[in-house]
Amino acid sequence: MAMLGYGELLVAFLLFVLIHYWRLNRHAPTNWPVLGMLPGLLLNVSTVFDYITTILKHNGGNFMFQGPWLSNMNMFLTSDPMNVQHVTSTKFGNYSKGDEFREIFEALGDGIFRSEFQMWKYNRSITHSIFKKVGFQSFIHKTIKNKTESCLLPFLDHAWIQGTEVDLQEAFQRLSFDVICSTVLGFDPTSLSIDLPEVACEKAFTELLEGFFYRHVVPKCLWKLQKWLQLGKEKKMKESQEILDQMLYTEGISRCKMQGQSSGNSTPEEEPPFSLLDILISEEGKEKIDDKFLRDTALNLLAAGRDTISAGLTWFFWLVATHPSVESNILEEIREKLPAREGNGKDFGVEWLSKLTYLHAAISESLRLYPPVPLEHTCALKSDMLPTGHWINANTIVMYSLYSMGRREEIWGEDCLKFRPERWISKSGGIIHMPSHKFIAFNAGPRSCLGKEISFIEMKMIAANILWNYRIHLVEGQAISPRVSVVLHMKHGLKVTVTKRSI
Numbered sequence: 281m282a283m284l285g286y287g288e289l290l291v292a293f294l295l296f297v298l299i300h301y302w303r304l305n306r307h308a309p310t311n312w313p314v315l316g317m318l319p320g321l322l323l324n325v326s327t328v329f330d331y332i333t334t335i336l337k338h339n340g341g342n343f344m345f346q347g348p349w350l351s352n353m354n355m356f357l358t359s360d361p362m363n364v365q366h367v368t369s370t371k372f373g374n375y376s377k378g379d380e381f382r383e384i385f386e387a388l389g390d391g392i393f394r395s396e397f398q399m400w401k402y403n404r405s406i407t408h409s410i411f412k413k414v415g416f417q418s419f420i421h422k423t424i425k426n427k428t429e430s431c432l433l434p435f436l437d438h439a440w441i442q443g444t445e446v447d448l449q450e451a452f453q454r455l456s457f458d459v460i461c462s463t464v465l466g467f468d469p470t471s472l473s474i475d476l477p478e479v480a481c482e483k484a485f486t487e488l489l490e491g492f493f494y495r496h497v498v499p500k501c502l503w504k505l506q507k508w509l510q511l512g513k514e515k516k517m518k519e520s521q522e523i524l525d526q527m528l529y530t531e532g533i534s535r536c537k538m539q540g541q542s543s544g545n546s547t548p549e550e551e552p553p554f555s556l557l558d559i560l561i562s563e564e565g566k567e568k569i570d571d572k573f574l575r576d577t578a579l580n581l582l583a584a585g586r587d588t589i590s591a592g593l594t595w596f597f598w599l600v601a602t603h604p605s606v607e608s609n610i611l612e613e614i615r616e617k618l619p620a621r622e623g624n625g626k627d628f629g630v631e632w633l634s635k636l637t638y639l640h641a642a643i644s645e646s647l648r649l650y651p652p653v654p655l656e657h658t659c660a661l662k663s664d665m666l667p668t669g670h671w672i673n674a675n676t677i678v679m680y681s682l683y684s685m686g687r688r689e690e691i692w693g694e695d696c697l698k699f700r701p702e703r704w705i706s707k708s709g710g711i712i713h714m715p716s717h718k719f720i721a722f723n724a725g726p727r728s729c730l731g732k733e734i735s736f737i738e739m740k741m742i743a744a745n746i747l748w749n750y751r752i753h754l755v756e757g758q759a760i761s762p763r764v765s766v767v768l769h770m771k772h773g774l775k776v777t778v779t780k781r782s783i
């Protein structure tokens with residue numbers, strides 16, 4: 281009897297120790313011998329962005345993730361703005377994308393995303409100088425307006441007349457692909473039209489991006505073997521790259537070079553071509569400029585400008601559809617501030633969009649909660665001390681979670697999980713400026729997004745046009761959650777029906 285009592289006591293004591301240990305560590309993954317914290321990560325991979333957010337929230341915004349022994353997967357996770365400012369700006373020179381990144385994104389060649397040091401500087405200065413040209417900006421604005429009015433609105437009109445359900449995410453993917461191809465290559469693949477045609481280059485682009493993600497989640501030796509044997513995803517990636525290269529070289533580079541040749545014969549009334557490739561070729565001279573450089577520059581910009589915009593718009597429309605008061609405020613603002621056109625129309629010209637402060641705030645708020653790029657990583661070249669006192673060894677990856685930063689009480693206050701555009705509006709009615717290491721959706725420091733302004737114009741023009749012309753009804757019963765990928769898409773798209781608004 282006495283022995284049983286001791287046994288029970290021992291079990292109770294062990295249970296107490298276990299429960300205490302679990303309570304202390306429930307917000308940190310268990311660090312197993314050999315496997316490190318990988319089992320916890322794998323168990324939570326389907327909700328990985330929230331998993332990382334919870335870990336960071338309960339560990340003061342910083343956490344050292346231990347990978348399996350000898351796997352080189354240890355990484356420092358952070359959502360602390362001081363640390364983010366440090367790695368993106370203050371000590372920018374000590375952090376690079378690293379060899380792993382370059383291998384995964386090999387297909388992007390030496391374009392802006394994949395390049396480092398001098399090559400990156402060169403790419404950035406060229407892209408930046410073209411983005412600043414008035415002619416290029418007005419070409420982009422015209423393209424966005426034209427594609428919205430001549431493709432997106434007819435597509436939604438058709439869905440309304442037919443009473444069919446549409447996947448807004450797919451429509452935005454196609455629209456942003458057409459816009460970015462038109463502005464960069466001067467070639468419109470017309471992938472958004474009523475019958476949703478299968479467009480080989482658009483499909484190939486999706487396959488290539490999925491391949492990049494696949495390389496993030498399977499062991500390197502496996503995808504390398506698949507690449508060598510040309511199997512599965514790796515085979516598809518190679519085929520997709522060939523299709524895209526065909527489009528880039530034929531419809532983009534060769535066409536622009538040919539057009540450049542004949543533009544000497546064009547009459548003065550004809551508009552000069554203003555796509556990014558046209559400008560690059562005319563400035564550098566078509567004999568001098570290398571086709572591979574043009575290909576890499578163009579492909580990197582396509583990668584920058586399609587999925588980010590479409591993911592941003594999809595989450596925005598879901599948030600607005602679930603917050604009717606925000607929708608009413610946006611409509612009120614359009615009614616008040618934009619000049620009327622015949623009928624119930626409004627002039628959504630770019631020159632008017634800057635008046636839409638509340639819409640700007642609502643888009644910022646949506647990008648805060650659902651940043652299209654949810655995670656960023658950078659690799660320390662030399663050992664370094666972070667502002668929070670954490671020591672980072674050379675070659676350690678620092679991963680900062682843009683998704684978690686948008687949900688940090690210390691930055692956004694207790695209601696950080698609420699969609700509240702008003703938080704962006706100052707007492708005098710303007711937009712409150714948030715430094716980029718706090719509002720991180722467009723990254724911070726020298727590698728911050730070059731397309732931020734274009735993105736706001738594109739998103740505002742599309743959002744204002746749709747909301748003014750249609751009521752969006754979410755299809756009931758659909759599950760809304762992020763897809764685990766390099767871009768924060770919705771896992772199952774966003775299914776809606778639309779009705780024409782009579783305002």
Ligand code: HEM
Binds near residue numbers: 592656
């Ligand atoms: C809502 C839309 C967008 C978001 C949230 C966004 C976000 C970002 C982020 C987080 C980065 C840093 C990526 C990295 O270095 O790993 C980036 C870089 C970049 N973005 Fe955007 N982006 C958007 C749209 C665009 C568009 C439309 C364009 C061009 C037309 C563009 C052009 C670029 C370029 C060129 C870079 C590379 C900057 C560099 O490495 O120096 N982005 N963007």
